[in-house]
Amino acid sequence: MRRHFVAPSILAADFSKINDAIDLINSSEADYIHVDVMDGVFVPNLTFGMLVVEGLKKVAQKPLDVHLMIVQPEKYVEAFQKAGADIISVHYEACPHLHRVIQMIKHSGAKAGVAINPHTNVELLEDVLEDLDQVIIMSVNPGFGGQKFIYRTIPKVRKLKQMINVQNTSTLIEIDGGVGLHNAEAILQAGADILVAGSSVFKSKDPSKAISELKAIGSSKNSFV
Ligand code: DX5
Ligand code: ZN
Secondary structure (H helix, E strand, O other), X not given: OOOOEEXXXXXXXXXXXXXHHHHHHHOOOOOOEEEEEEEOOOOOOEOOOHHHXXXXXXXXXXXXXXXXXXXXXXXXXXXXXXXXXXXXXXXXXXXXXXXXXXXXXXXXXXEEEEEEOOOOOHHHHOOOHHHOOEEEEEOOOOOOOOOOOOOOHHHHXXXXXXXXXXXXXXXXXXXXXXXXXXXXXXXXXXXXXXXEEOHHHHOOXXXXXXXXXXXXXXXXXXXXX
């Protein structure tokens, strides 16, 4: 069976008890900690910057998957890597010189990812795919947690998976927004490797169990391979 990964998004956690949320992820079956950086310009919301990432890094025992929803991300790539980002993803829509930014991320020592908004065609990534460790397919419009999953993004996962197979790259497909037990199997069947889950984990009664349930999808006999 193909293995998949779970990346809880701390955007949905209670920031007055952020240590508890990180401890919970540390001792769970989660594979990464998804960190949403928003600048109030690229997206209509503000979250946090390098200082918070640096603080998270001190307590995190899982890699930090930092999703930059900011304009001119090239200005901050190095600083986020220094702060402790293990994977840095920038938005296609925010980078007129995408190839250059990807090289900057790789040069910094972090793994490189590109995120695409729901309306952005995956084929636009054809010429940079070989350089990417991951692609984030946004399944909501970026900016907020707790939104409804846009089902039109599932065929995009399928198409991207085909492109990855054709080019024979090791790029992972991450899906971000509105992911939960109700749709995770369909997403994984389409070819996704990493499930980002904010509300479905942290707004549930038992976040640790929610993570385990997302990890367990596909492990029964009749599921996808
Ligand atoms: C949206 C963020 C997502 C968000 C996911 O802009 O990029 O990572 O935290 O949260 P849920 O799972 O609640 O949609
Ligand atoms: Zn995100």
